[in-house]
Amino acid sequence: MSSTDIRQMTMLELFRHEVESQVEVLNAGLLELERQSDHSDREALLEPLEACMRAAHSLKGAARIISLNAGVNVAHVMEDCFVLAQQDKLRLRRKQIDALFKGVDLLTRIANAPGDDETWGEHAGKVEIDTFMLALSTAMADVSDDEIAPPATAIAATTESAQPTAPTASAASAERAVPVAQNDGREQREQRDSASPNGVRSVRVSADNLDRLLSLSGESLVESRRLKPFAASMLRLKRLQRDAAQALDLLQQKMTGSDEATQVALAEVRTLMLQSQHMVGDQLAELEMFDRHSVNLSQRLYEEALACRMRPFADGTGVGSGNYARMVRDVGHTLGKSVRLEIVGNATQIDRDILEKLDAPIGHLLRNAVDHGIESPTQRAQAGKPEQGKITLEARHSAGMLQVNVIDDGAGIDLERLKQNIVSRKLSTEEIVARLSESELLDFLLLPGFSLRDTVTEISGRGVGLDVVADMLKQVRGTVRITSTAGQGTRFQMQLPLTLSVIRSLLVSIDNEPYAFPLAYVNRTLELQRDQLDILEGYQHFHFEGRQIGLVSAHQILQKGELRAKGESVMVVVIGDNENTYGLAVDRFLGERMLVVQALDSRLGKIPNVQAGALMEDGAPVLILDVADMLRSVEKLSVSGQLENVRQAASEDAGAARKKVLVVDDSLTVRELERKLLTNRGYQVTVAVDGMDGWNAVRTEQFDLVITDIDMPRMDGIELVTLIRQAPHLRTLPVMIVSYKDREEDRQRGLEAGADHYFTKSSFHDETLLQAVVDLIGAA
Known part of the structure; x- marks a missing residue:
């Protein structure tokens, strides 16, 4: 959202945004404090303690501005707790950190109370808040694992925090370090437009504004390239003037001996013609320079608009804020397991729309890894593993795609048990299951309703989760691959496009019309000679990477004319993976292009085998093909026995050519x-x-x-x-x-x-x- 939007927000909305940003700091800081709790190095605790204290203090000041007493009380007791820990009067162990995490959740509830009720904490939520106050006080007083007990005065000060206008001495000292926000709300507004830690200023901009900016910059780029044909027409005008001048010279030569007035008139016309030629030449040179500058400027504008849609992996998904790490910790504690999340690739740039869609699938995979992957502490000890399990969440760019991996160091997937579940659920027979490869067996985990749990718990057993991951990936043209090693762990590898706005495409000609294949889904392009095509069981095949691949005419899939073979060769686009791989015969390859994806009108519904549209550099429209849909179309034609023989059609066309x-x-x-x-x-x-x-x-x-x-x-x-x-x-x-x-x-x-x-x-x-x-x- 823009700065203008922020000035139009209510104070409660400003507080809500403040809570969103500060909760990220609190979650990350508490997780770090928990990781360092068993170490004696106090220096390592100072930085997260300082960050948490400042976050709690900022929330207390922000809540006080809008007279949100419940928020002031909760933030105040949390701040006191962090200050005591800074002064080495309180050692934060698991019980204290658990209580503080509940405070973080409570602040979020206060900021997002039902119906924006600012009095929620004093009425409907009062019992919950009082329970938290008591739990935190009890945790602070419990020193069974602490070397130093907090003074009674400190505890009393904490429990008496219902009087927010009388801060404790420790809080007062913090007040001097962090000035309280002013009552006019200026601090909150500035925080929306303030500089980030790396010194770069940032503002919130709505997604719709960014989409419109990208669309307009794309149109600007297309329009700028229309100057070139106009310059070509000016060049033709220049040639016509040259021809006219030559014709005039010829006329003047043939009229040698005519009267003086005629010669003067011809000379005058010739002078005007030369002046006109020079003028057109000068204007043409200026036009060509303007054309170059215009295209360059439009290209830079488009690239900057596109960059605005790209965000680091840490944004939007809660990775940088510690939300996922917090979730892994909480689920692990619920199951009696100690689990640590390691995140790799926080800076990896991804399209905003992809980020939004990734949140739920990553959450499902992380919960699945904690519940199904990581063993209990006893089992890990027996296997010679550290008591604390490790889950790695990794994001990186690979071959023009985004790759997101969720890896655990657990026991791996029991393939024999998986086979038994497949048969017991009547998804396949024992004979077929026995012949399936490991990757084919693991794909059953992605089916709706499939689970390896025999009982239903709060975490799993309902068969919901992995099928959600697979469905999301289909929506964004992505794939998921599961690999597992017994005793060592499991890997879920998601592969997605870097952006949904722009795709690099292979342009082909099919029945004299251009079509675009998203390059990420093209395995190979081939030019096959007719003697490289074979007939197996009535269908065409060709040899590709050590196996026979079926050949299908793209014309038949799109119902667009017939294949026009080029001499004795056939142009082929290889798509698909594993056993579901085919070669699509096209008329010609037109090269690669970066295309701005334009969604088709929703009133058209789903067009078979077509994903979206785009504009070429000259403004001509082109359809972007839906590769997954095309693979399904090939399967349907194959099952129904309607696949046409490309070789025969091409031969007949050649014979009758x-x-x-x-x-x-x-x-x-x-x-x-x-x-x-x-x-x-x-x-x-x-x-x-x-x-x-x-x-x-x-x-x-x-x-x-x-x-x-x-x-x-x-x-x-x-x-x-x-x-x-x-x-x-x-x-x-x-x-x-x-x-x-x-x-x-x-x-x-x-x-x-x-x-x-x-x-x-x-x-x-x-x-x-x-x-x-x-x-x-x-x-x-």
């Missing part, structure tokens, strides 16, 4: 006349309505010949021929110009541009044109 001719003319009559003439001779004909349409066609399809007019809107025939000859992969493409105008200069320009033949429409007969086509590319 005819020479392809592109006819470019803005006249419907001329287009149809030439199309019928060529079709009747067996050629396959495609038509384009002008030069721009023709240029787009030759870039996306393969033709054996182009027949074009000269005078057309948007792009004339001379420009089309010039572009074809400048493109490296089109230089050898035969081009024929057919024009109504029988002008020698047009003929000369056409041939100079690179045309192979030039006809005027009034001078050729049907056979003349057809014979020229045969001379250039042969019979159909």
Whole structure:
């Protein structure tokens, strides 16, 4: 949320935000104090004690500002407890830390009371608060594990904290170190916009604002790249002016001997023409410079907007705040286990939306690791392991993906027991289970309702948890893999995209339309020769990484035309994993692109095999394919026996392949006349309505010949021929110009541009044109 939003917040809302940030400090500090409680090094305790004392003091001051007495009382007794520990008058052991954790939870409840009731602590929550006060006082007075007992006066001061306006001496000393927040709420506002520990200022911005910023910056980037074609049109104007100047020079030469007035007029026109040429040249240079700067600025704006969506792994999920560590500790204590959470990769950058979706799955996996993975202290001692179990939560980037691992050093998964559960639940037969691999067996753990617990407890046994993890990963195009080693532990490896906003994609052509495969789900791209394709049990296969992989036409999956094979080879995209791997045959590879994901209109519902949309650099739309959906479509076609034979379809197409001719003319009559003439001779004909349409066609399809007019809107025939000859992969493409105008200069320009033949429409007969086509590319 922005600074303006903060100024519009109520004081209770400000206090709620204050509690959120300070609770993180308290949780992390108490966990550190508990880890250090068995060590005699007091220096190690000073830093977390100071952090906790300051957090409790800040909450006390913030609660006092809004006259929230319940918050003042709870924070005050916690502050006194930390001060006594700082003065070495109280040793914080497990019983004291348990009580202080309850205080942390109570402060959160006070800040988030039902109905925003500021008097909750004095009425509905009074019993709970009084119980906490008594529990903390009792824990402070219990010195059975402490070397030094707190003085009675200190305990009395703590229990009398119901009078918040009379702070204890220890609290007063803390007041001098940490000034109390002022009644105007200025301190809270500043904390929302204050500098972070590394000196970087930060403000809260709403998610919707960030999404709009990213969307607008993406549009700006697309729009900036439209200047290039405009610059190209200016370049064509410059060439036209040059041609006009040459024509004027020729006219002046032919009019040698004419009267002086005519010569003066021609000289004046020539001067104006040169001035016009220079002006266009200067403007073109400025436009090209502006184009470069605009694209660069838009690219930087987009990258900065994208960076705003990226947050460290420690944010949003509670990793940095100690929430997960607190949860692991509490669940472990409930089960009579000592468990420590180690976090690796707090600084790993992840998209905000991914972070929000990760919270619940990580919580499920951590609870599962404590309950199912870590053994009891007795069992660990018998196995020669430390009494305290260890769970590692790791986040890192790997091969363009985010990898989040939850690893425990417990007993591992009992595969024999797992097999028995699978059979007893009638999920498979003994014969099939006996043949399953370890990874296939472990995948049963992800099924809804599946549990290895025979009884239901507060923690587990309901079969809810791991299926939630699998469902979340499907939503964000992620995967989960389970590995286990008997006696050593279990690893859950989640692989997710780094961002849901931008994806690196492989662009392919399918039936002359571009489609995008998210690159993270592409195993390999191959160009297979026909002799590399085999038929096994009626289906096509090819050899890939030591095994046979099924080949399927992407055209059949998308119901878009037929495969157009390139010569004797087939372009293949390999997708899927393990046994569920297939090769999708496409027309062509168009390269890799970074695409800004644009959600499709919700009114369309789920479009089969399509995940989202995006815009190309030139503003053209492209569909991003849903690889998981495509795999399911392949499975359905395979089960129903409807898979088409790509090799056969390609062979038939090749056998019936005819020479392809592109006819470019803005006249419907001329287009149809030439199309019928060529079709009747067996050629396959495609038509384009002008030069721009023709240029787009030759870039996306393969033709054996182009027949074009000269005078057309948007792009004339001379420009089309010039572009074809400048493109490296089109230089050898035969081009024929057919024009109504029988002008020698047009003929000369056409041939100079690179045309192979030039006809005027009034001078050729049907056979003349057809014979020229045969001379250039042969019979159909």
